Amino acid sequence: MQAISITTSSNKYEVSVGTGLRLNIGTFLTKQYSSILIVTDSTVAPLYLLDVKNGFENPDKVFETIVPAGEASKSQTVYFDLITKAIEFGLDRQSLIIALGGGMIGDLAGFVASTYMRGIDFIQVPTSILAHDSSVGGKVGINHPEGKNLIGSFYPPQAVIYDVEMLTTLPEQEKRSGYAEIVKHGLISDQAFFTSVIDTNIMSNLTDQLLTEHLVKGINVKATIVEQDEKESNVRKYLNLGHTLGHAIEAELGYGKITHGEAVAIGMLFALRVSESFYKISLPYDQLNEWLQTNDYPLQIEQLDQQSLLQRMKKDKKSTQQKVQMVLLRKIGEPTVEFVEDGFLVQQLDNFFSELVI
Template identity: 40%
Template sequence: MADAKVIRVGDDYDVVIGHGVLEQVPSLVPDGALRVLIAHAPVMTAVAESLAEQLTARGLQPTLAALPDAEAAKTSAVAAELWSLLGEQGFTRSDAVIALGGGATTDLGGFVAASWLRGVPVVQVPTTVLGMVDAAVGGKTGINIPEGKNLVGAFHPPAAVVCDLDLLRTLPRADLIAGLAEVVKCGFIGDPEILRLAADPDAATDVDGDMLPELIARAVQVKADVVAADLKESSLREILNYGHTLAHAIEQVSGFAWRHGDAVAVGMVYAAELASRAGMLEPSVVEEHRKALQTLGLPTAYDDDSAGDAAAAQARWEALRTAMGRDKKTRGATLRFVVLTEVGEPTRLEGPSEELLRASYDAVVG
């Protein structure tokens, strides 16, 4: 096993990043646990079975649960199935959950752990770039409901996070690239060096090279620093939602046909357009957004499938606007956006006019 990088999140837990670090997972299950639920993405069945054998060898009693793929896992029905399984297996407060999969899996697994007996330990094992740099780190857990994404959830810091880069070798390239949107986000809000490094798309997407691990570690460090200062998103942590207000709306309105990272990429350009049109950000930085994202193969425009149909375009905008109104940052009827005043300097834009919202949207429609 190559040397692993360990990033501490406050005083709470470590994020272990490296090749071959999956073998550390059994030792990171908290002392006192006997039963361990391994909630895993369907493509991780073989890895989950191998992990179960390692846990058994340590005297633990693993239970495997294959989840639906992607966002289909993040429902109250799936959570209820896991709660029933935990009850049937007699899980106590000292037992633990391992979430093995992408961001949807770690969101769901963390939520089930947070809600079972009002909280049992969870070890997050993200298997995608998105999961490693975003979903698994920070203690945000949740599920979706028809009215919006992540509207039901809890803050529940994990016992540990293990990011084995070997697991990225089987990740479809489109998913790997989509995950890099969250890396680029961290560059814009907190570590501009990320943007310089990510300007080499071949190196940035090479799982066996040196650049991708560096980008992942830098993005995790940005998030760790923010989360350590503001676990429950009372203020500072909102900057991690840069680009997410429109992104979550796009995901919901599309029935989650859009990848999260792709939606975040468009959402960041939208936020930059908002800030620029509000006189807060130089237009050159808006173009810097487009260039950084396009270089990696990420979208910078939203294709709403209504070209030439004014009524359909208006209906789509109204659906997105309604969805944005349910964003977690909204207070009362006031929309609140994370925006930049320059690269690395995030702030908030509160209550932008409907004209500004629509004009910025028109600027990102493909």
């Protein structure tokens, strides 16, 4: 097992990465809780819920609730239903919430924990590759029809327990989704990490050893940034590479039409193109594009209205005073944040979508 310690202004916690960790979750708890509520989804529950529940000495104090799988559950309706469940189960301020699932569950259950009785403890038990990113750093929240993650807070977990055995059951779409965030960590950190990722065919030659290596490297990249900037006032914005357009595409298509990571993959390609034009440089656009095609990322999305995308990008959390702010790259490992003018952005969107094979 590998343990990565994360220390921020509001909390200190460990990310534990290993095999079989789901079977003894109770040993990772640092204090006694009056009750525990496991929040999971309809895909994960039949696979791992019983394993996690059996890892506690007092199962009568362990409750469960299952929400429909998919990004559509990150809504105000499901959030309110979970608050109601917590009240019905008698959770108090000494209770714990466990987020057992991918990024959607981590965001949703974490937001419930952050607001129930003004905040109770929660831990993340990620079951997806994508969640190596979302489970670390303390961002929790739900979506609004007008934009992704517009309702939320910064609320760090007490622990992140990452059992890589649970990743063996992931469908190909979820592998793609998760690896988009790993690619992102490579692009904003160093050439060697990026090269290692794009040299990997995740559909055919991804070994458990290589996956664990990439996950740990990605977590370390995020941990280093989060420790410097917990509340996203400066360098933490770099973690949003590809997300400005990615979030807009998710909202425009309708949440769940493509995965978060698949949308971010398209957003990263766009960010590279904008960076090249903005800074008059050359970046590995072609290498990334080829890797995405090799691994069957859905780049052939329907033509989207550029003005509508622009308006959604203006609602992104980084944007200020109705000006789009994007994470760009001067080179691999050197991210920046720039305001991008509307006219330039629309032209870039038009050129970019005409490049993609529709």
